[in-house]
Amino acid sequence: QSVLTQPPSVSGAPGQRVTISCTGSSSNLGAGYDAHWYQQLPGTAPKLLIFGSTKRPSGIPDRFSGSKSGTSASLAITGLQGEDEADYYCLSYDTSLSGWVFGGGTKLTVL
Amino acid sequence: QVQLVQSGAEVKKPGASVRVPCKASGYTFTGYHIHWVRQAPGQGLEWMGIINPDGGSTSYSQKFQGRVTLTRDSSTSTGYMELSGLRSEDTAVYYCARGDRGTLYFDYWGQGTRVTVSS
Numbered sequence: 001q002s003v004l005t006q007p008p009s010v011s012g013a014p015g016q017r018v019t020i021s022c023t024g025s026s027s028n029l030g031a032g033y034d035a036h037w038y039q040q041l042p043g044t045a046p047k048l049l050i051f052g053s054t055k056r057p058s059g060i061p062d063r064f065s066g067s068k069s070g071t072s073a074s075l076a077i078t079g080l081q082g083e084d085e086a087d088y089y090c091l092s093y094d095t096s097l098s099g100w101v102f103g104g105g106t107k108l109t110v111l
Numbered sequence: 112q113v114q115l116v117q118s119g120a121e122v123k124k125p126g127a128s129v130r131v132p133c134k135a136s137g138y139t140f141t142g143y144h145i146h147w148v149r150q151a152p153g154q155g156l157e158w159m160g161i162i163n164p165d166g167g168s169t170s171y172s173q174k175f176q177g178r179v180t181l182t183r184d185s186s187t188s189t190g191y192m193e194l195s196g197l198r199s200e201d202t203a204v205y206y207c208a209r210g211d212r213g214t215l216y217f218d219y220w221g222q223g224t225r226v227t228v229s230s
Contacts, residue, residue, distance in 0.1 A: 002155065033215065034214070034215070034216070036215075036216040036217075038156075040156075045206055045220040045221065045222055045223055046156065046206070046208075046220055047220075048216070048217070048218050048219075051214065051216045051218070052214060052216070057218070089155065089156050091156075091216065091217070092215075093215045097172075097173065098170065099158055099160075099161075099170065099171075099172050099173075100146070100158040100161075100215070101158065102148075102155060102156040102157065102158060103155075104155050105155040105156070
């Protein structure tokens, strides 16, 4: 059971928009800590997609966006492409655990 | 460019220890933290601990407290993760990642080291 809760899977057709939620608690997202999002393609290391809940590193397309409100955060992907098929993870800091916590991960399938 | 390079795969017997290096380049080694994250086969990401190369202070996930030791050699810009008392459940890919001190996220990752624990 992960401290940050994500849906196990989401899917969408090419060109569509999907969102992935990340639900935490008062000791992590609700305490004001940001959500950060990673994309992991099969057999590769995670890649930073969104940091500080809403910011994109250079080189990440603006099809990817993040938001946060209260104890939840979301990753939105618009204009879905086949190459977006991957696992997505949220990350935050937890004060109760005095450490970092990941969501359980969400597998995105492009239909 | 920033790079974190890890060693190749390891096979260990139950009860043994494993030490995984993570060699950093392309930035000031003592200016950023090094985190360690593992991923068991078919499972999600799990944070293990953090080391501040500037001074060597560490903090560990409670799950691994007592079994994991993070160290660094600033002369070679290398961080190390040692996990002792290996059991089959420790079979996983172990990643190092660079941590930004101010904003609490991991921006660059190593390619991962696969550790297999089998008798």
